[in-house]
Amino acid sequence: MPHVTYRSYDGNSTTLEVPFGTSVMQAAVLHGLDGIVAECGGSCMCATCHVFVREDQLAQCPPMEPGEDAMLDGTASPRRANSRLSCQLVMAPEMDGLVVEMPETQT
């Protein structure tokens, strides 16, 4: 099964198995990882599942829709070039080994 590594703001790493079709957000919430809030449950409505994707892996992620792009303008921790909403990162074969960093705060 494919893996995703989550780096918390204080530097801890957790690697989870994320089945194809499951989002990076869903896997984190299912395992109770702190650092991803996901208040809206994955509807791209709340920007509380903000992550920073390792720069060299950005191209492996699905393209960003305008709604996600606009939501990212309003994240609690400032947006960077590698910001994504993890509810929109649905696991696909090319994403195996993805490393995401969680921001200081989601709310």
Added chain:
Amino acid sequence: MAAAAAICRVVIVGAGHAGFQLAASLRQNGFDGRVVLIGDEPHLPYQRPPLSKDYLDGKIGFDMLQMRPGSFYDEHRIELVAGRPVAAIERAGKAVVLAGGERVDYDHLVLATGARNRVPPLPGIELDGVCYLRNLAETEALKQRLASCGGAVVIGGGFIGLEFAAVARGKGVPVHVVELLDRVMARVVCPDSSAHFARAHRRTGVEFSFGRRVERLGGEHGRVTHVVLDNGRSLPADLVLISIGVVPNESLAAAAGLAVENGVVVDEQLMTADPAISAIGDCAAFPSRHSLKNPVRLEAVQNAADHARCVADRLLGKPHRYEALPWFWSEQGAERLQIAGLTAGFQQVVLRGDYAKGEYSAFCYAGDRLLGIESINKPADHAFARRLLAAGRSVTPAEAADPDFDLRAAAAARPA
């Protein structure tokens, strides 16, 4: 703050979005005392919005509904008391009494009791096949019936009724929506948006009766078979969804002598007249700077979670007014509705975008005041609308109508 230092035990009644978020926020922000989260459903706290969408559709299971896995509660020392209704509040002794008589003492009590379905006093309402869609058990029952449904009548054309209608049509079930008013979602969207959504649902085969009251539900052998309208028309149905809204669960508060008026009455910090009791989420009637009329009571995940964070801050010694911007969403088949602000009482609507194509936003004004913005299949507009309104900014009707006006820049600008 001396009062905050005295709070060693927070008891939360209600384990929905508001109750769960309060428990989580207390721990996240360093509260070290006891946190007791009491819910009357037997499950771990779960998300409600997907019930009427992906869960009903069978696209996700309960594991995806859970707020957090069971281990979360142990790890964060949240004492979850599931499946135990609360019978009473003893304000003098600062305790709640569970059904069965057990007492749970509190230093601060938070009522997050939510709301329950409004049940119309219709002849036949007790028939088998009459369904509701608010909690997990109701959704399970509905899902099973939907699998073998020959025809559904939905009473009430609001969010829940229409979300159900979209899922049911997706399964090929005939659906007829009966609405007392002359348009769908009349309480929450402007007439243009009602018209858009009615068209979208009709395209998928949903039938509507507007301006009609249901007279009675008819049945055979205890099972519902048809719905009779006030014009005498009879609609065949082996499933009837009652989706005419909810009423707040305020009886515990009322019995304890707290003020209730379409919800538990709280102040701008979400505190009742008893400084040891707060109320949050769907059950709370509170003053909002975003509303033309106050107090308001809102049924929304945003409201529940932001209320919870406000009370968590107060219990940790950082009290502040509740000022968060309300926002809402609904997904009905391929249609996505997002609302920022409270549009009730609007007098003028300006459409921006491609209404004919169904990708637009409706800017709702009362006089010059921008009350809120409905975005239909325009998620970027919604994101900008939230930032604009949360910052207390506005755009004029002329700006809203101008396709060259830069909404993103207006939303990004810092408040003056």
